[in-house]
Amino acid sequence: MSDDLTEQLASLTVPRYTSYPTAADFSSAIGPAETAAWLAASDAGQPVSIYLHVPYCREICHYCGCHAKAALRDDVVASYRSGLEAEIALVARHLPARLRIARIAWGGGTPSILGIAGVASVLRVLERHFDFETGFEHAMELDPRRVDQALVDGLAVLGVNRASLGVQDLDPEVQQAIGRVQPAETVRAAVAMLRRAGIAKLNFDLVYGLPRQSVDSLKRTCREVILLGPDRVACYGYAHLPARRANQRLIDAALLPGAPERVRQQEAVAASFLAHGYQSIGIDHFALFCDPLAAAARAHRLHRNFQGYTDDAQEVLIGFGASSISRLAGGFAQNESGIEAYKARVLAGELPTRRGHAFEGDDRERARIIERLMCDFRVDLGRRARHYAEELALLRPLALQGLVDMRHDVIALTEKGRPFVRLVSAVFDRFRSEGERGFSSAV
Helix, strand or coil: CCHHHHHHHHHEEECCCCCCCCHHEECCCEEEEEEEEHHCCCCCCCCCCEEECCECCCCCCCCCCCEEEEEEHHHHHHHHHHHHHHHHHHHHHHHCCCEEEHHHEEECHHHHHHHHHHHHHHHHHHHHHHCCCCCEEEEECCCCHHCCHHHHHHHHHCCCCCCCCCCEEHHHHHHHCCCCCCCHHHHHHHHHHHHHCCCEEEEEEEEECCCCCCCHHHHHHHHHHHHHCEHHHEEEEEECCCCCCCCHHHHCHHHHCHHHHHHHHHHHHHCCCCCCCEEEECCCEEEECHHHHHHHHHCCCCECCCCCCEECCCEEEECCCCCCCCECEEEEEEEECHHHHHHHHHHCCCCCCCEECCCCCCCHHCCCCCCCHHHHHHEECCHHHHHHHHHHHHHHHHHHHCCCECCCEEEEEEECCHHHHHHHHHHHCCCCCCCCCCCCCCC
């Protein structure tokens, strides 16, 4: 495949497909009434997963695309925590019974900004309204620059057993360019403290496609990361969307790598981890061969949700906090993104749903097709292949380029086609149209 074709395909903008339909296609027609009905329809016999969003950091990095704000005052954080606790109680009142929690994930922002007392307070409210399954996974995103021994010891006491560290890149020039100065020594110290506390399950987040990044600098970062031995690594392609994220306007777009270079960076990252005992998971994750995520991928039990690739098989995910998204019996429900609007609605006793999507027609089937493509790079359409005749026709040019193999109603990405799986997935997305902007680059 030529560099020209690589650049053409990789420059196309498509969703990351952490859900289908994507959040960009949610509608304001979905509100508190729909969410209340979907919560009430939850299967009381099935456990659920919980996501807790804390949208605050002490400072905002230039590259950040999350729903997050800077919070310098502790009272601002405490006020948000009160809203979060009120939402938990409010949601519980709409459930058919006391549900069991199989997983908890804290994201942000920097969730540890709540402090140990704040995290403990939220967990007490959850315990009042839910039951915790024995040995459930309890994960939290952490900023290595904000980790100390007292924090991780406290988190361990509260049952946190997996930590996800935002490493991004270890090259000093890249760190300067993205506004996140974080020496390798800081990351090494955070890892040592977590392991001393007994939080031994570690995920690292890396990013490629950053300003001043090169294939060689990424290889050096990967070598240092491999020496620290995280169980899982996610390496995302940077999405430069300055029209949406004011902080990204601080990044000099002239320093960003082009599409062919992004492809080479992605390939270099994959080669680094595959050569050192890691298994490739989907498009952007790696896990040690013995890790449950790797086992799920080998058994075709891998899933994809708003946190990326996961072995979490729970049908219901309840999201708490501003901008969080729930996947419920009848559809997706997203909370108010504005923190003050979110708190006002919750404290007024109203579910804070701002938008969402009710599953209809073939939504669930298309979601399954896209998830299998994103997780397995392969899907068997079976008897339903005739229903997707138009989509199959759109894939034929990619098949002619050797990126997709189509036979016996099975669609399979070839080795060289795998980096473009999001483009193949987009063919099955009934909301997509040619020429759209506003999503991240395909690679």
